[in-house]
Amino acid sequence: MNELIKRSITGILYVAVIVSTAFFNHYAFIAFFALVGLICLKELQELLDFKNYLSYFVLIILLVLFNSVEYNQAIIITLMAITLIVKFFLLRDLYKSNTINLFTSKKHLITLFYLVPSIIFITLIPVFNGDYKPQILIGMFIMIWCNDSFAYLIGKNFGKNKLFESISPKKTIEGFIGGLVFSVVSAFVLEHYFGILNLYTWIVMSIIVSIFGTLGDLVQSKFKRRADVKDSGTIMPGHGGIFDRMDSMLFSSTFVYLFLIIVDYVS
Numbered sequence: 001m002n003e004l005i006k007r008s009i010t011g012i013l014y015v016a017v018i019v020s021t022a023f024f025n026h027y028a029f030i031a032f033f034a035l036v037g038l039i040c041l042k043e044l045q046e047l048l049d050f051k052n053y054l055s056y057f058v059l060i061i062l063l064v065l066f067n068s069v070e071y072n073q074a075i076i077i078t079l080m081a082i083t084l085i086v087k088f089f090l091l092r093d094l095y096k097s098n099t100i101n102l103f104t105s106k107k108h109l110i111t112l113f114y115l116v117p118s119i120i121f122i123t124l125i126p127v128f129n130g131d132y133k134p135q136i137l138i139g140m141f142i143m144i145w146c147n148d149s150f151a152y153l154i155g156k157n158f159g160k161n162k163l164f165e166s167i168s169p170k171k172t173i174e175g176f177i178g179g180l181v182f183s184v185v186s187a188f189v190l191e192h193y194f195g196i197l198n199l200y201t202w203i204v205m206s207i208i209v210s211i212f213g214t215l216g217d218l219v220q221s222k223f224k225r226r227a228d229v230k231d232s233g234t235i236m237p238g239h240g241g242i243f244d245r246m247d248s249m250l251f252s253s254t255f256v257y258l259f260l261i262i263v264d265y266v267s
Contacts, residue, residue, distance in 0.1 A: 014245065018141060022126070022134035029134065030067050030123055034060060036242055037119035040250070043232040043243040044115055047223045050107040059116045066120055067127075076124075083117040083254050090114065090219045094167060118250040121257040128260040135194040139202070140256065143209045144248045146186040151179030151214070163214075168221045176214055183210040201263055208259055209252050216251020220244070 021032040037059050045051055066076070086109055126137045155175020163171040187202035197205075220243065224232060232241035243250075 015141070019138060022138055026067075026127075026132045029126070030063060033119060033123050034063050036246065037063070037116070039242045040119070040246055041111060041115055043241045044111060044223070045107075047227045047229070047232060047243075048107045048110065049227070050111070052108060052111055055111040055116055058112060059119060062116065062120050063123060067123055079117055079120070080254060080258060082113050083121070084258075086110070086113045087219075087251065087254065090222075091215060094164065094218055094222055115250065118253050121253040122249060125253065125257050125260065128257060129264045133196050135190075135196050136260075139190045139194060139196075140205070140209055140249065140252075142190065143183045143186050143206045144213050144252075147179040147183040147206075147210045147213055148217075148248065149179075150182035151175040154178030164218055167218050167225065171214075171218075176210075179214070180207065180210040183207070201260075204259060205256055208255050209248070212252035212255050213248030216247045216249075219251060220247035 017032065021028045038056055041055055041059065045055075090110070122137070125140070126132055126134050128136075151171070152175065155170065155172040155178070158178075159172025159174045161173040162169065163173050163176050183206040184203055187206040188199065191197070191199045191202045220232070224230065232243035
């Protein structure tokens with residue numbers, strides 16, 4: 001019971017900070033995710049048994065550049081393409097043995113072209129069409145929360161078929177489907193209360209978040225399994241590390257941003 005109370009208090013405070021900074025103003029939002037990104041980088045590098053201080057400076061510089069000055073669209077498309085390629089390679093690695101060789105150059109790629117750009121795209125999602133709309137990012141967090149919560153509940157009570165047993169033994173196909181369904185349900189609620197985007201866009205976003213958020217959780221589990229640890233850190237009592245809480249958002253952010261700019265371009 002004490003563990004449940006601890007997890008609940010930590011979770012509520014975490015959500016409260018995200019929502020309050022997002023709605024306070026754009027600069028507070030950027031500052032908060034700069035801190036989140038730095039902590040995630042530290043935790044990821046510990047999982048990889050790797051130290052690369054350059055990535056911390058690159059994160060801060062890119063956050064400032066992409067959120068304070070006009071940039072050529074070709075730059076963001078190039079960064080997006082490289083990030084997507086790295087993410088697809090990480091998905092491919094899910095099918096390799098737990099002792100996959102993470103050589104130094106690969107660790108550089110993972111930190112500089114997986115985690116750093118993922119944070120950048122999280123901060124760009126609320127301004128994908130030029131205007132700051134924090135409801136879009138808050139909506140993403142709500143979708144992920146619905147997906148994770150109902151995937152856990154349905155998987156625990158009705159799960160029979162393992163989704164990816166070698167990486168995450170507790171995840172089931174039934175849980176994944178349940179999480180996806182309730183993520184889509186949340187899209188209807190978000191469209192009703194937030195508006196901002198049309199229903200079709202919210203629904204497709206919920207599907208993207210559910211699929212790629214689950215894959216991101218598996219990728220992060222692969223990192224932890226290789227490092228032989230349960231959590232990426234201890235900064236959040238009862239929850240582990242910030243990277244543990246952000247894995248779904250980090251992995252899905254690039255795909256969501258790509259979808260939003262496509263929708264904006266064709267509309």
